[in-house]
Amino acid sequence: MKLNYLHIRDGFYYFRRAIPPRLRYQFDNKREFVISLGTKDRRLATLNYSKLDQKYDSLLKLAAQDPNFIGATEFQKMAADSGIHSFPDDVGSLSVPELIELTGKNLDIIRSLPSNPRIRAGVLAAALNSSVRLADIYDRYKVITRDKDLRRTPRERQKAQKPIELAISEFVVAIGDLDVRKLTKKEGYQFRDKLISDIESGKISASTANKKIMHLRKIINAVFQADYPELVNPFEVKAIEDTEKGRRKPFSEIEIEDITEKLHSNNVNDQLKAIMFVSMFTGAGCKELALLTSSDIVLDADIPHIRIKPNEFRTKVKGGGERHR
Template sequence: MQKITFRIGAFSVSVSYLQQRNTSGLYYYRRAIPSPLRHHYNGKRELVYSLKTKDLNAASQKAQELALQHNNEFELLRHNITPPPVFTIPPASPPPAQLIPAPADDQQLVTLAEVKANALKSYKGNKKKEAEIVRCFEYFKSLPPILSHIKKRDVLRIVESLKSDNQLKTATIKKAVGFISRQVKIVLQLHDSNTPNPFAGVPFDNIKKDAEKRHTFDTIELQKIKETIRKKSELITAQIIGLLYDTGCRNAEIGGLLLEDIKLDEPIPHVVIKPHEQRGLKNTNSERLIPLTGTSLEFAKFVKKTARPTEIYAFPRYFKDHKFKGDSCSAAVNKFLSGIVDQGTSHSFRHSLNTRLIESGATEMEIVSLMGWSREGMIHHYGKSRSLNFLHSVLESMHKHEKN
């Protein structure tokens, strides 16, 4: 039985069925339903009502009123007499055999299905994210449906099974567990529940040991690609590859560009990588300015020159309903590359540029600034204009090194 004790002068007074929530400070009326009467309440174990006050005296009076009502209600039900309806009584009904008993104490009936539904609701309309959410929860479909019945060891057992039986990469499983953990936390907060989160703090060892190593284009492959895209420069996929070639950008960063993001009339031609309504970025570190040099400058000029006067997007084919279709763009670019080289994807240009910069003597700070890997990039040290000038010289040094 929930009780709160407070002092009035020299006296100590205990108020039954009263509980104060730590998170909100509000008082709640909580009372267990006698076992023989639970079938009148759809199998519930207790009655819980918010008293909608943080004042102890006001809460005590309301709790006492509710307690008297329920004393009378329980007594009538014991004698098979239907009590008169009052606002505090939930609708009574016969006890369905399939009802799941309510959890004991302060554990509310939160299910994984509810967590999944809440996550899907948050990303409604984003088909890619919806599919990812369904896939994440599918991994853990064998867990008990009620969250309070799931133990961390149950999650660990499935993690090991996914690695051994399903041959999933550790990073893939960790991403799924992390996503579900965040969604569980949100739902538990909505319920103001103290139920432990079984997905939080699941340990992962050797996270990168089983990660697939990305292919890096060598000099011969890069030359073949350059020759091909120049011959087929009228193709959109060739133009995207041209912009990827010497910028080290991600496929979505280039494919989702607005025409105004390509700055050719500035003292140093560059591309602005920033989030916009039609296309976001992977993370906050990704927002940056990339100087246009070499092959990427050549194709940037071609894209701007051939664009229609009223066009907004650099590559309008991959926009539908004003949203960038990243999967379609990536698939098309990778298919085009597969006809030129035996292995490698659009992401290989990032790894290749990283290698090219290292071989030309670029520092770690210069590389992370170009790649958008670190918050401590050059732009945060030197300011926007000086950073752009400095990074331009870094890329020019790379081209000079390669010519030599």
């Protein structure tokens, strides 16, 4: 990470960023932002630097726009980057000193915004009225974990995303489209209880139910770690006990003979038949076989074999399995 605006003075680190001359009138004619990072430790200064860099970058971009063409998305981003606090639902239970402290913090932040009244009002309104839904969490999760998609094909991305989208939809229908930041383990266990009912009625297995919870826990964990480290993941709940754990039962000889006979008599093309027969004898999956190249097929060895390894069609291979050489 470049630290263009990190400076040291009298042993302490500061964030200093110049304000373009054409924008200075929006910041009380200041020439630059100067914020003490409150430490002599470069490592700690670097940690604090990134948030300030993001905040003041957003500030300057917002100030450069025509206020009449700034939309809700920009206001929401600025509210998040600047750190304006929304009031809790039970605001009436807060003491007067707590209310004054919260209001004072927001006023200080508002004063740091561009001086245009519409911008200040828009950012404050976005902060006070904002809520973070599961759909928002998922959008943010995809940004945070986008490196995972670098080596995925469009089909692989779709397969990875579909179960998460289904879990989100199911939670919203069962529990509600709530602000995720206000969810507690109570809602997590309510969803767990709903899934147990589905298991009892035979709709899904315990394994499938646990995966639904896992998908929600995974996306929230990634976003909370990045954006809300002080919050507790509401889906850190007890796993549903699975009475059907274990390997799938192998095919019996009778079943194998029946499958083989049907393959021989089927009218599918020879290539598909070949893939299915090779799969039966090697244990390789159909996709693994379809992505083989000629160099992956070794016929002149003492024991003829195939190799499942990265090639021009396959960018990665699962590790640790006996089948993968």
